[in-house]
Amino acid sequence: METALYLPVKRFLEELGFTVKGEVGGCDLVGLSADDPPIVVIGELKLAFNLELILQAVDRAPAGDEVWIAAKMSARGKGRESDARYRNLCRRLGFGMLGVTDRGQVEVLVKPPTAAPRREPKVRSRLVAEHQRRQGDPVPGGSTRAPIMTAYRQQALACASELATGPRPVRELRVRCPDAGKILLNNVYGWFERAERGIYRLTEAGHAALKRWPQQRVEVGAGAASPP
Template identity: 70%
Template sequence: METSLYLPVKTFLESFGYEVKGEVGGCDLVGLSEADPPVVVICELKLTFNLELILQAVDRAGVSDEVWIAARISAKGRGREADKRYRDLCRRLGIGMLGVSDQGEVSVLVSSVSPMPRTNPKRRTRLVKEHRKRRGDPAVGGSTKVPVMTAYR
């Protein structure tokens, strides 16, 4: 399940100083920096790299400073993570790619860059407020069809 990727990716982002919480505003992981205004990092999780993951990341680009996608690295290393076209697409879109091994090790396959400032201030503000209102990290990122503990619950 996607939830198995949550903890390794959360730990990876926290090592860079972000406060990370799961399932905030429909995003699998949201990380905020201590800066004012905060740097917003969003990461979407899937078991495999696919078009749906790219489309989710493109949708999140308007509310974040950095967008990452993360998926499990295929056992033989011949999955999409090895496809140069897929990596080039992520690079051109400014989307970072993280690979998670079966042992939970996270590696950067493509670095995230911010090529275009296409922000949606209203959605971004809503996301930051929701992240700050939550106490602890009550929801595991990547989960589906389970109730999400939000700030108002």
């Protein structure tokens, strides 16, 4: 699975000084530097180098300062990583190219340019905001079958965990989750229902969510992210 590539590529980028998180804003991974404003690195993962991987990177490129594509190295060395045309295409598009071995070693096949223009600053800003709001790195890049643990979902889970023992007033939930009022009112996931004015309780779906994500009870700050 593509998720098997995530940790090797994450370690590679972390060694370059980036904080990396998976499945951010539709990207398989996003890394931020410690600069202000940060350098935004986007990574796309596939089990093999192919045209679809290039096209995904083209879609993501306007939001990042640096783009890497990564895939498994073919066992016999006859994959696209050995095709000079494929590597030259990456160079022309300004993409870095990483090969991951069966042992999890990462080989730089093509280096991206040191500085790329920021062509869509609004999209870039959304990526940075989601990366910074998200607690930890709960989703490996390349995940396709499970719901993504976005910053908004983390905040909704924080509210749900506060209601696990019974109905509570919104004002009490704001101590842990300042945006509790908006999250409970919008009820994006169907986890909450109003017991009476200003007091909410969990639905069956809310209890099921806490069983599914028992470790996602995190302290969150103000500034609710966008769902889901």
